[in-house]
Amino acid sequence: MVHGVPDKSSLSQFRLKRALGVLASKEGRGTELISLYVTPGKQIYDVISQLRQEYTTASNIKSATTRKHVQDAITRTMQRLKLFKTPPDTGLVIFCGALPQNGPGSERIELYVIVPPDPIRIYTYRCDSKFLLDPIREMVKVKEVYGILVMDASGAIFALLKGGNLEIVREITSGVSGKHRAGGQSARRFERLREAELNSFFNRVGIYASEIFLQVPNLKGILVGGPGPTKYDFVDGDHMQYTLRGKVLSIVDTAYVEEQGVEEVVEKSPGTLLAVRYREEKQAVQKFLYELGHGTGLATYGEEEVRRSLKGGIAQMLLLSAELKKTRLYVKCQSCDHREERTVSTADLHDAEDEIKNTPCPKCNNKNMVIDETKDLVDDFADMAEQAGTDIEIITKETAEGEMLRDSFGGIAAILRFKQSQT
Ligand SMILES: [Zn+2]
Known part of the structure; x- marks a missing residue:
């Protein structure tokens, strides 16, 4: 765990998407x-x-x-x-x-x-x-890259799935003899020969897999497909480099090898691909739910509670729903030095503005309060988190955990570095 280096990747993606929406209009x-x-x-x-x-x-x-x-x-x-x-x-x-x-x-x-x-x-x-x-x-655009390997005893094809684009990288034939022996050949000799050919084919597939997949930085996973049992024999055998073996996400049956087989693998794996993309979000919320459920004192939620943990410097990770749609208002009185802050639903911003104009200042009683600054609540919290060196995860509504964060915890939660002292 590296402290002091806030992870802002999901935050910067969120901000960039939001800015694009504004600028496009x-x-x-x-x-x-x-x-x-x-x-x-x-x-x-x-x-x-x-x-x-x-x-x-x-x-x-x-x-x-x-x-x-x-x-x-x-x-x-x-x-x-x-x-x-x-x-x-x-x-x-x-x-x-x-x-x-x-x-x-x-x-x-x-x-x-x-x-x-x-x-x-x-x-x-x-x-x-x-x-x-x-x-x-x-x-x-989604830039995740997956490796795809489709094979049977006749050959193998290697492809990369980059975002939505499929790129066929290489196709090889196996050189393995057909299942039926030539006349005059002994059955045992034929079986031994075929096994040796398959083994050398599997080794070649393993070498190509290393050449093609190991050079992809942050390869998210490998999808394997093909007709028949050959693909299982390959994956289960000791032919693939061990880090690549650990990246095999799923093995699916396809009717074809070749390019059609690659397309079949992608069509049959949407669940797997989505699961990987949202795994980080799910894990973050699950960690929070674990701490909360086990009463460890390391979980907190709700706008005020989390704000306090950030200002106290005890929040290790901040979880923010991408669906917050709230704005923090910084209000000041133009007649005295009174200042206050409040959070409103972004849709109600104009009503809030009118209400503030018509509210007397609690300090000098003049109706002279104005909004000094407005800030999207995500940014308001992200700025505090950056100052405190707290990691930030922006959680979409695409998973059950993301919906739970939004609906049950007000869209704002934190995992703490240590227990808050009871005072
Ligand atoms: Zn005042």
């Missing part, structure tokens, strides 16, 4: 939304000097409104870039543009910065009516 008046993809090796001052040229070019735009919007967006983008000395390790993406707030004429410059999970490969500056999102969409 944005549309400019004309072609005035800027998308800027900066590669990791690029010098910030090179990018800025290119933006200066774009600014000059934009002065040729005929429509005065569009010209102003584009030039304002370029200026804001340059200002934001200057906050970086160098691009982050994976590069940097900035989306900026004048966006209507409430019908035409109500445009205001909005700016979004994304540090991508995978490196930006191509430097891009684009000005369009929509933001350029495809390079980021690629990054949120």
Whole structure:
């Protein structure tokens, strides 16, 4: 267990998907939304000097409104870039543009910065009516890789399943004699010969499996298929490298070898593939349920309880439902120094805003309270967790455990490093 290095992978996926949803809905008046993809090796001052040229070019735009919007967006983008000395390790993406707030004429410059999970490969500056999102969409696609081996006594085929794409890597024939011996050959001699041929075929399959599957980083598992019992003889025998043997998720019967057999394996394994994808989420919730069920004092749940454990620095892992849909409001009084925080359902944000305006300040009694800042509750908790060095798991609703976290525990739970002292 490594402490102090928060695991943010499920969090960054969640944030990226959420940002994509927001950005995809944005549309400019004309072609005035800027998308800027900066590669990791690029010098910030090179990018800025290119933006200066774009600014000059934009002065040729005929429509005065569009010209102003584009030039304002370029200026804001340059200002934001200057906050970086160098691009982050994976590069940097900035989306900026004048966006209507409430019908035409109500445009205001909005700016979004994304540090991508995978490196930006191509430097891009684009000005369009929509933001350029495809390079980021690629990054949120499922990237899990599975190995597939389909075989019988006649041959074997190796394939990789990457996200939704099947890639046939290699096909080999066995060289094993047919089941029927030639005339004049003794039955025993024929059996011995066939066994030796099968054994050498199995060894070759094992070598190819190592060559093909061991070079895939984070291979999630191997699916084996084929007609008849040969595939079981291969897996049960000592022909495959031991780490690969441990990765065999399922063995299924197929009617074919060849490419059709590979497709059959994928069609027959959706349960297995999903199970692997959600295994980490299930395990995290199950660990929480175990601690809770055994009364170890190492589990806590509910917004206030978990908030206290994070602030106290005793939370080891934070579990957040991706379905929280709540917002944390930071409220301040404009007449005195009173401040308060509250959590509302994101759907009720506007009602809450009205209510706060009409509520007298508990300290000075003036009706002068406003929302100073709003924050998605997931981010509010994630920020606290990052400060405390707490691991974060974002839990989808795709498993029974995920539904339970959302419905029975308010979508917020934590596993603690040690028992909370009773006071
Ligand atoms: Zn006040």
